[in-house]
Amino acid sequence: MLSDMSELAAAVDDPATTHEDSDVAEAVYALMTELVRQMPRDMSLTSVATLATLNRTGPRRITDLALSEGVAQPSMTALVSTLERSGHVRRGSDPNDRRASLVTLTDRGREYVLHRRATGADSVASVLDDLSRSERDALAAAVPAMRRLRDLKAQQRET
Structure with missing residues (x-):
């Protein structure tokens, strides 16, 4: 994408x-x-993207998250602090480097990501019936390609 x-x-x-x-x-x-x-605007897009990244990749260092999300490290530090206060993430020691911390998605953060994804899917589903059978079949056939495209863009963003 x-x-x-x-x-x-x-x-x-x-x-x-x-x-x-x-x-x-x-x-x-x-x-x-x-x-x-x-989508609801209850959280910034960068915050949502950070939670989604943590959900997809597991715990990450703040510097890695900053690079992945395209923001400066101090901005990511502030964002993680906000997400930590709201209970969506927690910071812990990096077992490979005690000087660094790892940011981990909490159950609340995971539930938020899953709820937001379901809300988005419901939004799309609400209009699928307005498409013809052949249009719905074409979308169904494209699902593997769309998933692959998403994965490629995620990999590109993380390199």
Whole structure:
């Protein structure tokens, strides 16, 4: 998935990118944007993304989280402090380096991620019946590719 409009523009301008690829990229990006707009704004997108990263990858150092989420280390430290106060994460010693700490998702944080994901899925499901059978079949057939695309973007973000 394209992370911002500059990547979308680059994909569209790249002669190696087919017209069909740019149509797919634009459609996926537009859908993501619409879904993000409809989500509750009870927490910043960076906070939500950090919780989702911890849910997916397990405990991480603050410096790793900052790099993964594209924010400065002091900003991530402040964000983790806020998430810790709200009970979504906890900090503990890194067994490999006692000078560093690991940020771990709590049960409350995991429940938040799962609830938010379910809310998003429900939002999409609420309009699936408005699609034709062939449109729903096409989406079902694309599920493995969409999951792979998500995984590739997550890997790209973490490198």
